[in-house]
Amino acid sequence: MGIEFQELLWLALSMLIAGGVTGLLAGLFGVGGGTVAVPVLYELFRYLGVPEDVLMPLSIGTSLAIIIPTSIRSYRAHLARGAVDTSLLKAWAVPVVAGVIAGSVIARYAPAELFKFVFIVVAGVSAIRLLFGKDSWKLADQLPGKLAIRFCGLIIGVLSSLMGIGGGQLSNLFMTFYNRPIHQAVATSSGLGILISIPGALGYIYAGWPRAAQFPDVAALQPPLALGYVSLLGFFLVIPTSILAAPVGVKLAHSLSKRKLEVAFGVFLLLICLRFLISVIY
Known part of the structure; x- marks a missing residue:
């Protein structure tokens, strides 16, 4: 019993530290979703001995749950500020949720490498835009037709659920490529985060439920510490410390120029891509 208590104590302390690191980086780079949380949780769970087969989906499912509040x-x-494009959000609602459900089903059967591959591709594209992008990079001055919008919503839902993000990166890219103001893109993406995170977290509980029984010795996967691929300990402990640490990151961010922040975040994403690529190869 003593060993179990020590293991639980170490797991809880690790989650608090992970929350602090997530909040610091989120405040520094102006993001609050899985782009930061997933790699931090991945390293934490790996250090705690979670098997490689379930390491990435556990990180993603926990990230989706953290994104909800x-x-x-x-x-x-x-x-409240009137910055959300509600018409676009309504057009995206059904296809995005359908994409998230499809992604959750894929997560139940997909190999671990698939999650890393999706993260590498999407984060890599975002990094390239941050490092080399220009305001002139756009596809058109107006959004495409309803069918194209819904198809993009479906893709955003699938990819976001396989990355553990709230869809902000993908929807921001989509909207800014079609000449929408960045503030409107960010505001609309916040609503997209709700459409993705709630069904996504539930989907990862479903996807990971039978996997916990295959690893009875891994405490981080077992109830009541986790439900499927969602770490309840992570959900309840990462959020408070991330909220406390975020202002420190924000303060640091304000000491840097916009361009320096873009370069720093772009380099951060490239390093994460490289880290996951190496783990896939070796």
């Missing part, structure tokens, strides 16, 4: 709070604030 922050997405709701962010969306309400943006909505």
